[in-house]
Amino acid sequence: xxxxxxxxxxxxxxxxxxxxSLVTIGYVVAPVLFATLHDxxxxxxxxxxxxxxxxxxxxxxxxxLIVFANLxxxxxxxxxxxxxxxxxxxxICAAVVAFVLQPMMNAMRDEAASQGVSVMLSSLGAxxxxxxxxxxxxxxxxxxxxxxxxWRLTKPTDLVKPYSPLQPH
Numbered sequence: 767x768x769x770x771x772x773x774x775x776x777x778x779x780x781x782x783x784x785x786x787s788l789v790t791i792g793y794v795v796a797p798v799l800f801a802t803l804h805d806x807x808x809x810x811x812x813x814x815x816x817x818x819x820x821x822x823x824x825x826x827x828x829x830x831l832i833v834f835a836n837l838x839x840x841x842x843x844x845x846x847x848x849x850x851x852x853x854x855x856x857x858i859c860a861a862v863v864a865f866v867l868q869p870m871m872n873a874m875r876d877e878a879a880s881q882g883v884s885v886m887l888s889s890l891g892a893x894x895x896x897x898x899x900x901x902x903x904x905x906x907x908x909x910x911x912x913x914x915x916x917w918r919l920t921k922p923t924d925l926v927k928p929y930s931p932l933q934p935h
Contacts, residue, residue, distance in 0.1 A: 770841060777834055778919050784827045785912040791820045792905055807884045814871075817905075821864040824908070828857035852915035859908035867901045 803809040838846040878888035
């Protein structure tokens with residue numbers, strides 16, 4: 767059972783790091799960029815690069831944690847069956863943004879740049895804004911799914927046994 771406890775703790779640790787990076791980039795760093803930099807186009811370019819990096823982290827860790835959860839289920843930890851659904855939802859959100867929305871937004875940005883204007887000032891501004899809004903909603907869904915999952919993963923009965931000096935650890 768000690769091996770299962772260690773595996774669960776490693777799982778939660780990796781997941782918490784991933785969720786922390788989502789929250790930090792999306793809800794701390796990106797808003798600070800736009801509040802601090804006077805050029806919103808530069809802030810948007812930096813934020814876009816950070817979100818691409820975060821998307822890669824999400825894809826890699828999402829797949830790795832689903833595989834890890836499958837191993838825990840095979841070891842008899844049935845409650846990890848439900849964990850996989852949250853991870854899958856988070857992975858789907860990240861994949862849609864990374865493979866559908868970001869490439870479309872990048873193409874719009876490049877087309878506007880070739881015309882010498884920022885994307886928001888071009889004829890593509892409304893479409894770009896709509897894609898950005900959808901991307902933001904998916905990021906929020908991904909983050910909220912992660913927060914719910916973290917809450918469920920850290921339930922004391924799952925990971926923590928009451929301390930007893932008479933029981934071996």
